[in-house]
Amino acid sequence: MTRLPGLRPETLDPDQAALYGTITGGPRAAGPQHFALTRDDGSLRGPFNAMLLAPGLGAALQDLGAAIRYRGALTDRCREIAILLVAARWDSDFEREAHEAVGRAAGLTDGELEGLRREDAGAFAGDEAAVARATVALLDGDLDDEAWGASSTALGAPAIFELTTLVGYYATLALQLRVFRVGA
Numbered sequence: 240m241t242r243l244p245g246l247r248p249e250t251l252d253p254d255q256a257a258l259y260g261t262i263t264g265g266p267r268a269a270g271p272q273h274f275a276l277t278r279d280d281g282s283l284r285g286p287f288n289a290m291l292l293a294p295g296l297g298a299a300l301q302d303l304g305a306a307i308r309y310r311g312a313l314t315d316r317c318r319e320i321a322i323l324l325v326a327a328r329w330d331s332d333f334e335r336e337a338h339e340a341v342g343r344a345a346g347l348t349d350g351e352l353e354g355l356r357r358e359d360a361g362a363f364a365g366d367e368a369a370v371a372r373a374t375v376a377l378l379d380g381d382l383d384d385e386a387w388g389a390s391s392t393a394l395g396a397p398a399i400f401e402l403t404t405l406v407g408y409y410a411t412l413a414l415q416l417r418v419f420r421v422g423a
Contacts, residue, residue: 245282273340315345329413369393
């Protein structure tokens with residue numbers, strides 16, 4: 240059972256309302272919707288509802304997420320592979336539900352999605368395999384010298400920076416979703 244009831248738009252203070260508007264009116268709400276941002280009562284789903292608890296911090300966190308999703312250089316498939324590996328490691332139902340839908344739209348197959356649920360990178364080749372292997376290594380705690388060499392050769396240091404940021408961000412969301420008992 241969730242530890243945080245949905246914060247309905249009409250109950251929000253001005254700072255919370257501004258953040259709510261940024262989330263529901265920003266890039267996550269534009270274009271095709273692969274997962275719902277709000278519930279029927281207008282409250283935010285997933286990690287976004289908790290972001291309203293501390294709007295200053297929540298705004299920074301949601302902006303980082305928007306940068307990762309919409310301003311990064313990783314391909315859509317590579318980004319979703321990494322996100323889904325984090326969701327699998329943290330057993331994050333909401334992130335799995337949301338990003339499997341986004342992943343399907345990016346072209347991930349049911350077989351690839353099933354492999355990602357098991358943290359199996361074997362279905363991927365090229366940059367996608369490099370992203371998957373590096374993500375698993377990061378989830379294990381680090382890129383050792385061998386993993387760094389392979390990852391930086393395949394992807395380059397800027398992509399590794401983006402990937403470490405992505406893994407840290409989605410691990411943060413998974414932790415928050417777990418603490419607040421937010422399911423899919």
